[in-house]
Amino acid sequence: MPAYFLKRILAVIPVMGVVAVFVFLLLRLTPGDPAAIIAGDMATPEQLAKIRAALGLNEPLLTQFFSWIGTVLKGDLGTSLISGTPVTTLIGQRLEPTLSLAIMTAILAVVIAVPLGVLAAWKHQSWVDNLVMSMSVLGFSVPVFVIGYVLVQIFALELRWLPVQGYRSWTQGFWPFLQRAILPAFTLASIYVALIARMTRASLLTVLGEDYIRTARAKGLGEIIVLFRHALRNAAVPILTVIGTGFALLISGVVVTESVFNIPGLGRLTVDAILARDYPVIQGLILTTSGVYVLINLVIDLSYSALDPRIRY
């Protein structure tokens, strides 16, 4: 087991390596002068020279890569071309809204989706099942921003229960935070719920056909216990997997949701960075989010053996 753990942890290195190479090459291999791409059409030769120097574009490619990766490994993601602030500082400043939104969304999604999936599998091929699965297909197909605006329209503009947009840190009080975070969280949860509910249902359906479930029912256990304690536990691995891989969807959704609700998080930072062609910031954001994604999936992978003792390595 420790050998597997070690191997699995080391396997993160090539993945992050590929991400780093990709992010690095993206700007360099694009036809045209990278400095000109960053600076835009209005740049003066002095500005171009400054950007070249800042990115080390005058060095050979390999030298550039190793010196860049060296600084990245030291925790330095470069500085913003626009504000001159270190990228890590920028990310740090914007981390809190995104993190609280993501955590709230994940909790919300699991709390909604798992029972729905269980219900759909239990009442298989009934109207409940049909409804859950139809909603799940809708969740995949309706874009996040459309869902966001519909929710704003209903709960903020028509009913006036909640503010239209904005963000308040939970350090300024939990209620103002919740008021502003609840709609974004539901918006963001839409795809995630669709994904998790579908997987819960599919995974549970395979388990529900097994003999030990019949045994459990035959010995008179209540349906709730059969479903949640016996079936769900054995169906947990694919569900957990999809929660991990779905995190990538969550990040994509965060960028959109933060724009809809005007939340000053990492998503907004990304959009601002694209519009300003602030390449070091985009680079840093991709590296950070991919790193978090890989880390979450690592933890999930490692937790399989805890969830399902049959999995041994």
Added chain:
Amino acid sequence: MTATTKNLPESAAKPGATPGLDAATASTPAAAVTPAARLSLHNSLGGLRRMKAAPAISAFVVIALILMAIFAPLLAPHDPLAMTPAMRLKPSSDMYLLGTDAFGRDILSRIIYGARVSLTIGLGVAIVSILIGLPLGLLSGFFKTLDAILMRVMDGLMAIPSVLLAIAVVAVSGASMWSLIIAITIPEIPRVVRLVRSVVLSAREELYVEAAISLGSSLPRILRRHLVPNTIAPLIVQGTYICASAILTEAILSFLGAGIGTEIPSWGNIISEGRMYFQLKPSLIYWPGLVLSACVLAVNLLGDTARDMLDPKMKQRGGH
């Protein structure tokens, strides 16, 4: 073991582990399925499809949208670019069926023309990602060393959230139809490579492939005659899902301002422009949003239909 959980389709070999499922898979590995559950799998994509009408309706919607895109100049009641300042943000009327936007442009005409961008990108991404992914997957299934390298690269690509990846590509290459297709294709490639690879890995165990090898068929011949035909059905299904996801991604990029310029209307950039006036005139977002959602939904449902028709077995390979 493999590097990220995206790898689960291979790690299905884990003793006792529930066979893994791809990111968006709702299907369950057929191998471990009881007859009752198998019947249910047939319907795993849900109620909408269970009504027999769903495939017909979705086919109708898709064909209608394709015709709308092709014949946009004939169908659009107005020039989608013509600005009429006197007619800003007007509600629906006989002249402007869905009203006008902040520049006095006809929304209906813009939506009709918008179908061109979305469908071109959806189709373009599906085709390009298969053209790139198919050969990579075939080779990966056959050469162990290449496989090891290629799979690590795919892991890396899959670790980058697709919208961020596409945004970064557009940010450096500028937004044009082609750069958008490339930008959205890159994150889709791993899905194709993995699918083709898994088909090859299982097909090469088959007797007829073994026979072909012992008869001395060349590798290109084996690939062409025996393996590629096996990939066609799953690729049609996967291609449909990729098309739907590409249409969504394009809309997201446009919405964020990283898409195609507003001189070419797309559903995403109509919505993006409508954001400013949402409180004043929410239909600026709802109409294009509705058409966009209907389009993605219809394409997704077509994918489900194709999956059921072409090969019930493919569910185990993690189609959608």
